[in-house]
Amino acid sequence: MRATLAVLALSTALGFGFASEADAATIYPLDRATILVRSPFDLKVEFAGVVKAEDVKVTLNGEPAEVVLGKGFTFVEREPGVDASAVMLRAASLAKPGHYTVEARAGDDVKTVTWDVYATPAQPKAKNVIFFLGDGLSVAHRTAARLMSKGMTEGKANGRLNIDGISPVAFVGTSATDAVATDSANTMSAYMTGHKTAVNALGVYADRTKDSLDDPKVETIAEALRRTGGKAIGIVTTAEIEDATPAAVVSHTRRRSDKADIALMMFDVKPEVVLGGGSAYFLPKSVPGSKRKDDIDLIDRYRESGYALATTAAELETARGTNSGRILGLFHTGNMDVALDRLQLKKGTVSKFPDQPGLVKMTEVALEQLAKDPDGFFLMVEGASIDKMSHPMDWERAMYDTIEFDQAVGAGLAFAAKHPDTLIVVTGDHTHGVSVIGTIDDNKPGTEMREKVGVYADAGFPNYEDKNGDGYPDNVDVSRRLAIFSSNFPDYYETFRPKMNGPFEPAVQNEKKEYVANEAYKDVPGAVKREGNLPRSADTAVHAVDDVVLQATGPGADGFHGYMEESDIYRVLVDAMAIAPAN
Amino acid sequence: MLGLLGALPLLALARPARAAAATPLGFGDLYGAVSVLGLSFSDKVKALAGQPVTMRGFMAPPLKAEADFFVLTEIPMSICPFCSSDADWPDNIVVVYLDRAQTFEQANRMIEVTGRLEVGSWTDPHTGFVSLLRLVGARFERA
Numbered sequence: 001m002r003a004t005l006a007v008l009a010l011s012t013a014l015g016f017g018f019a020s021e022a023d024a025a026t027i028y029p030l031d032r033a034t035i036l037v038r039s040p041f042d043l044k045v046e047f048a049g050v051v052k053a054e055d056v057k058v059t060l061n062g063e064p065a066e067v068v069l070g071k072g073f074t075f076v077e078r079e080p081g082v083d084a085s086a087v088m089l090r091a092a093s094l095a096k097p098g099h100y101t102v103e104a105r106a107g108d109d110v111k112t113v114t115w116d117v118y119a120t121p122a123q124p125k126a127k128n129v130i131f132f133l134g135d136g137l138s139v140a141h142r143t144a145a146r147l148m149s150k151g152m153t154e155g156k157a158n159g160r161l162n163i164d165g166i167s168p169v170a171f172v173g174t175s176a177t178d179a180v181a182t183d184s185a186n187t188m189s190a191y192m193t194g195h196k197t198a199v200n201a202l203g204v205y206a207d208r209t210k211d212s213l214d215d216p217k218v219e220t221i222a223e224a225l226r227r228t229g230g231k232a233i234g235i236v237t238t239a240e241i242e243d244a245t246p247a248a249v250v251s252h253t254r255r256r257s258d259k260a261d262i263a264l265m266m267f268d269v270k271p272e273v274v275l276g277g278g279s280a281y282f283l284p285k286s287v288p289g290s291k292r293k294d295d296i297d298l299i300d301r302y303r304e305s306g307y308a309l310a311t312t313a314a315e316l317e318t319a320r321g322t323n324s325g326r327i328l329g330l331f332h333t334g335n336m337d338v339a340l341d342r343l344q345l346k347k348g349t350v351s352k353f354p355d356q357p358g359l360v361k362m363t364e365v366a367l368e369q370l371a372k373d374p375d376g377f378f379l380m381v382e383g384a385s386i387d388k389m390s391h392p393m394d395w396e397r398a399m400y401d402t403i404e405f406d407q408a409v410g411a412g413l414a415f416a417a418k419h420p421d422t423l424i425v426v427t428g429d430h431t432h433g434v435s436v437i438g439t440i441d442d443n444k445p446g447t448e449m450r451e452k453v454g455v456y457a458d459a460g461f462p463n464y465e466d467k468n469g470d471g472y473p474d475n476v477d478v479s480r481r482l483a484i485f486s487s488n489f490p491d492y493y494e495t496f497r498p499k500m501n502g503p504f505e506p507a508v509q510n511e512k513k514e515y516v517a518n519e520a521y522k523d524v525p526g527a528v529k530r531e532g533n534l535p536r537s538a539d540t541a542v543h544a545v546d547d548v549v550l551q552a553t554g555p556g557a558d559g560f561h562g563y564m565e566e567s568d569i570y571r572v573l574v575d576a577m578a579i580a581p582a583n
Numbered sequence: 584m585l586g587l588l589g590a591l592p593l594l595a596l597a598r599p600a601r602a603a604a605a606t607p608l609g610f611g612d613l614y615g616a617v618s619v620l621g622l623s624f625s626d627k628v629k630a631l632a633g634q635p636v637t638m639r640g641f642m643a644p645p646l647k648a649e650a651d652f653f654v655l656t657e658i659p660m661s662i663c664p665f666c667s668s669d670a671d672w673p674d675n676i677v678v679v680y681l682d683r684a685q686t687f688e689q690a691n692r693m694i695e696v697t698g699r700l701e702v703g704s705w706t707d708p709h710t711g712f713v714s715l716l717r718l719v720g721a722r723f724e725r726a
Contacts, residue, residue: 240671259671279619280674286704287621288614288715289674293706299620311619330619333674352617508659509644511687518659519691 023048024111025104028205028216030177031113034194034571036120037580039224040091041195042216043069046208050077051085051106058087058104065089065102079209086207088216097582118571119582125555126423126576127376130367130412131191134405135184135245136387136398137428139549140435144395144482145402147436148464149471161403162410163426166551169560172569173547174430178206180545184387185256187429187566188248192380193218194570202244202262203252212255221573222250222269225378228579232325232373233271234366238336238359238401239384240278241266245429249380260292267301272325273369273379274302275362277332279311289333302328313357320365327369331356338385338503340400340476347502359383363408367415376421378577381408390432391540393492394504395484396476398434403471416554423557423576425569427550430543433487440496441480449496449526453483476500486541490532493521507532507539515539605635605697610657610675613716622674624702628716632702638677638718639695639726642688651681652707655718659690678707678714679721688725695726 028044035041043065045058053075058065066072066089073087085106094100097119103112134141142163150159176186178198186197195218198206204215225231237246242259251265263281266274282298283290303309308322310329319327332353341348342356350356357365363381370377383405389397409426416422438459444452454460463480464473476498483496492506507515514536517529534542550569552560556576560569574580608631615625643654655677679696688694698721706713 283621285706285713288624288704289617289622290704291671291713293711293713333619333622334671353619505659508690510689510691511644513644516691520659 025106025109026208027102027104027111027113028207029113029115029195029218030205033113033115034567035094035115035117036194036219036224036571036574037097037117037582038093038095039219039227039580040093041218042205043073043089043092044086044205044207044216045104045111046079046086047084047104047106047109049084049109051109053077055106056085056087056104057106058102060094060100060102062101069093081210082208090217095583120575120578120580122578122581124576124578127421128370128419129378129423129425129556129573129577130415131378131380131573132383132405132409132412132424132426133188133191133245133380134383134386134402134426134428135239136390136430136432136543137383137402137405137548138390138431138434138544138546140432140484141386141390141398141402144399144436144484145406147462147482148399148473149403149406149466151464151466152461161406162413163406163551165413166409166424166426166553167557168549169552169557170550170562170564170569171547172427172550173563173565175545182430182543182545183244183256184429185244185248188245190566191427191429191569192221192248194567194574196565196567198254200256201254202248202256203250204254206254212253212258213261215252215254217252220248220250220252220269221378221570222271224574224579225577226269230373230375231577232273232370232375232377233269234273234370234377234379235266235271235276236273236359236362236366236379237276237382237384238338239276239382239388240281240332240335241274241276241330242278242281243335243384245382245384246276246380260294263292263298264296267298270305270326272373272377273327273329273366274307275316275327275329275331275357275366277330277334277336279330280333282330299328299330312355313361314355316357316361316365320368322369325369325372327365329357329362329365335384335388338389338397338401339404339472340397341502343400343470343472344476345500347500359404359408360411363411367411371415371419376577378573381412383408386428387432389503390434390486391542392504392506393486393489393541394499395434395482396498397503399482399484400472400476407471413553421555423552423554423573425550425552425557425573427569428548429566431546431548433541433544433546434484435487436482436484438483439480440483443479447526449494449528452496454480455483459483487544488534489530489541490515490534490536490538491517492530492532493517493519493524493527494530495521495524495527497524497526506541509539513537605637606631608636608638608700610638610640610677613675613677617674624716628700628702631700634700635697636700636718637695637697639693640677641690641692642694642723643676644690645687650687651684652710652712653679653681653687655679655694655696676714677716677718678712679723680717680719682720682722685723688723693726694723696721696723698722
């Protein structure tokens with residue numbers, strides 16, 4: 001999720017992923033792009049130097065691009081902040097599926113790329129698609145959630161998670177166009193547009209100009225559904241609704257932090273169900289708590305558009321009975337609190353927002369509402385804080401939210417049991433460098449916490465209990481708990497214990513902009529300072545480059561197989577719904 | 584934050600002379616009603632508008648080490664919203680405008696700021712930073 005400014009600056013300066021080609025033009029969409037037939041995209045060519053307008057020739061399979069696309073390019077002799085020329089053709093689209101060779105030429109500067117334009121089958125397999133996205137969901141999250149929720153006896157799990165019943169069908173490669181490493185913007189954008197892009201970018205290719213809102217756009221799945229038919233759209237998350245993952249369903253920006261703009265882009269699409277946090281970007285700047293820099297009142301705009309509004313779990317109950325067909329539920333000014341704080345510890349910001357619904361309730365309400373659409377629906381459900389709590393290495397909070405995510409998947413499976421024309425996908429957007437390595441047993445001798453870490457046969461089994469049967473351990477702070485560690489970290493104090501006073505904040509910044517261990521944890525009994533293995537600019541643990549495991553069930557699930565690029569997943573989704581058959 | 588809370592009552596005795604006329608204001612005192620549709624300032628904040636107050640908190644890393652403008656937070660910031668594209672400020676920040684530039688204090692150390700309380704939305708003309716509560720003409724020292 002996190003990306004440093006250095007990454008952003010580098011990718012902006014280069015404008016593309018391959019520095020060795022810095023002396024040649026760049027064509028967007030990039031080489032080997034796969035493009036849905038008739039979907040609009042911006043075609044941009046960035047030349048390496050200043051060229052003359054009359055020297056510029058762009059062809060598609062040898063034909064002038066202007067003829068094939070039915071419109072002309074805009075020529076810019078010198079792009080802002082760049083001593084070089086470019087041409088742009090907004091909202092191009094290709095009506096004929098097939099292999100396209102694109103050549104851009106201006107004098108000696110010649111660049112060739114290929115695109116594959118594809119159509120979908122004529123007949124849909126699935127009426128509804130539910131896309132469950134566990135942010136940062138890695139194999140260790142699944143294992144730890146199962147052990148904490150179900151327990152284990154003599155090496156066999158005492159129960160199964162909901163996700164355990166869904167077959168893994170693909171390994172997904174998550175890398176960005178500018179780096180092997182990746183963030184939640186470019187990864188979800190690949191799932192939701194079919195195009196890979198650069199770290200921090202959503203619904204655009206990352207061009208070389210500084211402006212974050214002028215980059216060449218590609219179509220999002222929500223826009224494609226609006227353009228091609230009448231399916232309802234739902235977005236559910238425990239994060240701010242403008243955060244990268246939900247934003248990727250609808251928005252276009254080079255910079256995921258353009259949250260005020262993203263909120264407006266989401267309103268332009270008007271998904272029928274919008275549930276999450278992040279109301280601060282809906283409030284005009286005059287209202288205390290607002291994070292807008294203008295006077296736009298998005299709450300009012302949604303209301304005027306017929307949305308039932310809910311700001312608490314109780315209000316969501318009322319809103320679910322609405323016959324308007326549209327629900328806006330915002331339950332926090334920022335990110336919603338995590339399951340461990342909401343359900344058990346009452347830490348974080350639960351005292352300020354005591355009646356937040358959980359992901360399961362939000363998923364159930366969304367499904368109930370969206371199912372009223374006779375054309376079917378696309379619903380994206382994000383378990384956001386699996387990632388948000390894995391960054392600071394707050395493993396107990398991350399795992400409780402994995403359990404919650406799994407229960408939301410359970411709600412999806414229950415819906416699909418009654419509506420078998422529903423495709424369910426469960427996946428992560430990227431992974432974390434996290435592993436379960438054994439247990440930590442307070443009753444092992446000594447005072448040094450590392451000597452209480454049980455490995456191999458000494459690990460035994462953890463002693464979490466779930467007597468009330470809610471799927472969560474009744475008490476997170478048990479005497480023999482899972483030992484979970486990150487492969488990468490900033491300087492921090494390892495306490496070997498759950499953080500009972502609120503989410504872990506491992507490092508804070510000093511005057512040199514370096515992250516140093518947060519001394520608030522220095523005096524926790526047994527705490528030891530760990531020297532980081534990340535650059536001192538890293539505030540928390542980072543994403544891993546490891547593949548993501550994708551699971552799917554229902555009609556269309558047979559489209560997933562083997563190793564797939566994240567951008568390939570989009571095609572399986574639109575194929576299942578058959579939104580763009582060849583003419 | 585764990586070790587720091589316990590120290591608060593003792594520190595209250597050591598307030599500098601300059602702050603004698605200033606009223607202590609805590610982060611918990613800032614807002615009355617908190618809701619998704621907006622926060623509302625507490626009666627205490629409304630009553631103290633335009634008055635000298637002192638607040639204790641942590642200095643978020645400023646844009647420059649020598650700055651006359653910084654963000655005061657209730658707990659040390661583990662993220663830098665100025666630096667990281669997805670980081671965001673907490674709801675209850677206070678922006679401090681110093682009467683003269685002072686050097687950055689370690690984010691791990693609590694500071695005490697004294698200044699005149701300004702209440703209401705205001706956009707900094709130099710940075711575009713929008714703030715709701717400010718301490719202006721302020722000075723700070725280690726708490």
